[in-house]
Structure formats: structure tokens, C-alpha cells
Amino acid sequence: MQAVVRWSVVAMLMAIGVAGSAVQAEYASGGPTVLEIWKAERRMELRRGEQVVRQFQVVLGVAPRYAKESRGDYRTPVGHYYISEKHVSRFHRFLGLSYPNVDDAERGYDRGLIDANEWADIYFANLNRNSPTSATALGGRVGIHGFGDRPFIPVDWTEGCIAIRNEDIEYLYDVVPVGTEVVINE
Numbered sequence: 001m002q003a004v005v006r007w008s009v010v011a012m013l014m015a016i017g018v019a020g021s022a023v024q025a026e027y028a029s030g031g032p033t034v035l036e037i038w039k040a041e042r043r044m045e046l047r048r049g050e051q052v053v054r055q056f057q058v059v060l061g062v063a064p065r066y067a068k069e070s071r072g073d074y075r076t077p078v079g080h081y082y083i084s085e086k087h088v089s090r091f092h093r094f095l096g097l098s099y100p101n102v103d104d105a106e107r108g109y110d111r112g113l114i115d116a117n118e119w120a121d122i123y124f125a126n127l128n129r130n131s132p133t134s135a136t137a138l139g140g141r142v143g144i145h146g147f148g149d150r151p152f153i154p155v156d157w158t159e160g161c162i163a164i165r166n167e168d169i170e171y172l173y174d175v176v177p178v179g180t181e182v183v184i185n186e
Helices: 002-015 021-028 102-110 116-127 166-175
Strands: 033-038 043-048 051-057 079-089 092-097 143-145 181-185
Touching: 051 166, 079 102, 092 166, 102 116, 143 166
Parallel strands: 033 181
Antiparallel strands: 033 043, 043 051, 079 092, 079 181, 092 143
């Protein structure tokens, strides 16, 4: 019954045009800014439209293979996200990602990790382009950040975040707005 209610809400929102309007507005400007990460290559690109503006070497979670599934698994997510927040942190600067997204929530619901109310909270946070809750078994507070006081060492050490050199996160922090699409590939 809960799944029927969840998908009824989604269908209703799509029918009245609420879902997807933010994405349409972003692409209407002709040349969105996108961050794309290839985990296997430990590489990230900043693109504006089809132009690669800059590339970065990245460090990932301690368990870098496969997509993040739950709090404490030390995996870096895989999928389509957006920058949901920006702030100074112990790792220099932090660009928060919209993890968990709706696909992550759906998998978590199907596996019994979250209930229908938690699924709905994640769904509506993503619909409104806000930061999803991190207070579920899926975890959260995943982002792109610097190394803080650590020297740059190309060894995976985060709890699931994407770490880049401090000077690189300073650059991104200044040029990448909240709402920027982030694509993370295996």
C-alpha cells in the first residue's frame, strides 16, 4: 500500500508539471555547469556545456568500489546528484551532494532500510533541490571537500566523500553554484 501511495504522489506531481521543472530551467540557459567523476580513474571534470574547464585528481571512500548503500559502508555514491550546500569545514571547504537521491531511496526502501516516510522526505528534498536528510540508514552528508590539514596523498581515505587538493576545492567553491549537477560514474 505504501508503494502505491508513493508512486501516486510522484504521478500527480509529474502530471501537474512540478517534477522536472528545475531541470528544464537549468538546461534552458544553454550550457549547464556539470561536475563529472569517474571513480575508477580517480578523475573529475568541471564542464560548461561541452567545454572541459578543468580536471581534478580525486580521492574516494575507503571502500571505493560499488555505490554507497548505507551509513558507514565507506563507499562513494554512484549516480546523478546536485550540489545542495556549500560551507567551510574541517576539510577546508565542503560542497554537499544530494545523497541520498530518489534512486538511492528507492533501493533503500526495497531493501527495507528506510520506511515510506523516510522515502518521502528524501523524494521531496530532491524535488525541491534541498539537502536530503542524513538521519536514515542510508547515511548522508556526502560531498566534495579538500584535505584540510592533511597533505595530498593519492590514497582513498574518506568515509564516502570525494576529496581534492585544498587549492582545487577553493577554486570549485568560488565558481560552482549550489544546484550544479554532479554525475558520479563507477
